[in-house]
Amino acid sequence: MSNYSNSTELTITDNSNEWINLIEESIAKKQIKYYDYNHFNNIQEIGFGNFGKVYRTNWKSYHGHLALKSFFNFNAMAKEIVNELKLQREIDFHENIIRFYGITTGIINI
Numbered sequence: 001m002s003n004y005s006n007s008t009e010l011t012i013t014d015n016s017n018e019w020i021n022l023i024e025e026s027i028a029k030k031q032i033k034y035y036d037y038n039h040f041n042n043i044q045e046i047g048f049g050n051f052g053k054v055y056r057t058n059w060k061s062y063h064g065h066l067a068l069k070s071f072f073n074f075n076a077m078a079k080e081i082v083n084e085l086k087l088q089r090e091i092d093f094h095e096n097i098i099r100f101y102g103i104t105t106g107i108i109n110i
């Protein structure tokens with residue numbers, strides 16, 4: 001039997017899903033709360049930015065309004081989203097900083 005001690009291992013690395021995996025893991029560990037999209041109602045577009053549209057919505061029987069932020073390309077944005085969440089956690093002690101509640105997935109059809 002021969003031993004190819006100096007053989008080179010060809011490794012193909014694909015980091016494109018690394019950030020998606022991190023978000024999914026955080027949801028699985030309940031570090032990020034996942035909301036069922038079916039519980040949102042009365043969805044109305046209120047603005048848009050470079051990365052997606054923003055909607056005003058209600059959730060279940062909660063009477064206040066929430067902002068739902070959508071992304072045109074979540075996969076391409078995942079790294080920036082993780083970074084935003086880290087930054088948000090640093091400063092969420094201040095009352096003027098809006099709270100991050102969690103994530104949902106769905107196709108907005110209004």
Ligand SMILES: Nc1ncnc2c1ncn2[C@@H]1O[C@H](COP(=O)(O)OP(=O)(O)OP(=O)(O)O)[C@@H](O)[C@H]1O
Binds near residue numbers: 048051054
């Ligand atoms: N929590 C919120 N409550 C009310 N309106 C909001 C809220 N978040 C965003 N908006 C509205 O949606 C618009 C887009 O917001 P978004 O955060 O996506 O982009 P931006 O911060 O304006 O710019 P960028 O695309 O560079 O991030 C805002 O300009 C605002 O009008």
